[in-house]
Amino acid sequence: MLAIHGGTPVRAGRAWPAWPQYDERTEAELLAALRSQRWSVSWYSPRGGKSRERLFGEAFARYTGAAHGVSVDHGSGALVIALEALGIGPGDEVIVPAMTWVAPASAVLRVGAIPILVDVDPETGCLTAEHIRTALSARTKAVIAVHLACTTVRLDEIRTVTGASGLALIEDCSQAHGSRWAGRTVGTFGEIGVFSLGAAKTLAGGEAGAAVTDSRELYERMLMLRADSRGYTRHEPAAGEYELVETGAVMGANYCMSELTAAVLLDQLQRLDDQHARRETRAKELEAGLAGIPGLAPVPVPAPVDRRAVYEYGIRFRPGTFGAAPIEQVAAALTAELGTRVYPPRDPLHRSALLRPHTKPRFAQNWSRAAERATGRRYPGADHYRAHTLLVHHSVLLGERTDIEDLLTALDKVRAHAADLLAEGTLA
Numbered sequence: 001m002l003a004i005h006g007g008t009p010v011r012a013g014r015a016w017p018a019w020p021q022y023d024e025r026t027e028a029e030l031l032a033a034l035r036s037q038r039w040s041v042s043w044y045s046p047r048g049g050k051s052r053e054r055l056f057g058e059a060f061a062r063y064t065g066a067a068h069g070v071s072v073d074h075g076s077g078a079l080v081i082a083l084e085a086l087g088i089g090p091g092d093e094v095i096v097p098a099m100t101w102v103a104p105a106s107a108v109l110r111v112g113a114i115p116i117l118v119d120v121d122p123e124t125g126c127l128t129a130e131h132i133r134t135a136l137s138a139r140t141k142a143v144i145a146v147h148l149a150c151t152t153v154r155l156d157e158i159r160t161v162t163g164a165s166g167l168a169l170i171e172d173c174s175q176a177h178g179s180r181w182a183g184r185t186v187g188t189f190g191e192i193g194v195f196s197l198g199a200a201k202t203l204a205g206g207e208a209g210a211a212v213t214d215s216r217e218l219y220e221r222m223l224m225l226r227a228d229s230r231g232y233t234r235h236e237p238a239a240g241e242y243e244l245v246e247t248g249a250v251m252g253a254n255y256c257m258s259e260l261t262a263a264v265l266l267d268q269l270q271r272l273d274d275q276h277a278r279r280e281t282r283a284k285e286l287e288a289g290l291a292g293i294p295g296l297a298p299v300p301v302p303a304p305v306d307r308r309a310v311y312e313y314g315i316r317f318r319p320g321t322f323g324a325a326p327i328e329q330v331a332a333a334l335t336a337e338l339g340t341r342v343y344p345p346r347d348p349l350h351r352s353a354l355l356r357p358h359t360k361p362r363f364a365q366n367w368s369r370a371a372e373r374a375t376g377r378r379y380p381g382a383d384h385y386r387a388h389t390l391l392v393h394h395s396v397l398l399g400e401r402t403d404i405e406d407l408l409t410a411l412d413k414v415r416a417h418a419a420d421l422l423a424e425g426t427l428a
């Protein structure tokens with residue numbers, strides 16, 4: 001019997017790997033930041049030297065292979081300063097995939113531009129060059145390409161279309177830190193790469209973000225945009241000096257990262273590649289096992305990806321694999337078997353409860369323009385992906401081979417008992 005109906009679960013009493021992970025080194029870094037009394041980049045430097053948020057920006061740029069990195073408060077803030085640095089504002093349109101967290105769309109609204117939602121590939125949930133082409137207009141200025149869950153957009157195709165149309169490309173790598181396409185790290189293919197470093201992400205700082213770029217000009221603009229029109233002093237601050245200088249060249253706002261957060265991130269960054277390697281080992285085992293279960297397959301990864309970064313591991317199922325049960329039922333049954341969350345992707349943005357711009361006066365007008373532009377637009381790829389992809393958090397892949405065996409056993413059990421699940425339309 002399925003655990004959801006009172007049967008014995010596949011796994012009981014054995015914990016899954018905890019997330020986020022930290023140890024004495026993290027504690028020491030955090031305590032050192034606390035004791036430094038330099039809790040903010042805006043505050044003076046009692047002992048001199050660079051702020052931790054500046055050091056993290058530099059370290060993260062090195063990690064991605066970009067020339068420059070800017071630490072910010074959130075991935076959402078990184079998106080806003082990226083758009084502003086590129087000069088995007090009122091009247092401009094920015095193409096955003098329908099299958100993503102709400103921030104790429106809301107960031108476009110926050111800079112006064114119009115988000116144009118486009119459909120995505122049904123198997124990867126990522127936008128494609130073809131989808132971009134269907135949405136181009138004389139007002140299109142940029143594309144926000146989101147590398148989703150455990151795969152990446154086809155950067156070759158996307159760059160061809162953005163290049164040919166003279167559009168700026170912002171890569172949203174919030175779910176793909178360190179993923180590589182043909183030897184090069186994602187985030188460096190467009191003008192700017194943005195990253196969320198929230199608590200759930202593979203590089204976790206609690207509430208944090210970063211932006212990377214190869215352009216000195218965009219870097220300097222983003223510095224000012226994120227720190228109320230202030231950039232760094234040319235020299236390292238001496239004891240008692242401030243590190244930010246008022247340039248006023250570009251009007252900014254405050255999206256600064258706290259020094260305490262930067263201390264945690266400087267520690268976490270050193271763990272990221274080992275964690276990626278561990279997840280990849282588990283992902284390969286999972287893929288080998290999925291090949292033996294009818295109807296199931298991993299979310300595909302484009303061939304040029306030579307290192308994938310798993311944020312949420314995606315398992316696709318052919319329609320009918322779980323009978324007539326909706327994905328919510330399948331996910332609930334698997335969660336009950338495993339004691340860790342298995343879940344469907346969030347609703348795509350065209351029907352997301354998180355995207356309600358008409359409820360905010362400052363967004364309402366642009367949103368009605370976006371709605372006009374979207375008339376007749378359909379999102380079958382996003383809807384298919386939403387209804388036929390099961391996700392697990394990346395921490396599930398940080399454990400042992402036996403964890404993967406449990407996952408596979410649960411998938412096969414729920415599939416074999418699919419007739420016991422409630423069919424679509426019979427849910428209360």
Ligand SMILES: Cc1ncc(COP(=O)(O)O)c(C=O)c1O
Nearest residue numbers: 074075076101103174196197198
């Ligand atoms: C693709 C994507 N973009 C942007 C964000 C926003 O990041 P934050 O929550 O740090 O603002 C997220 C967060 O989940 C995300 O997944």
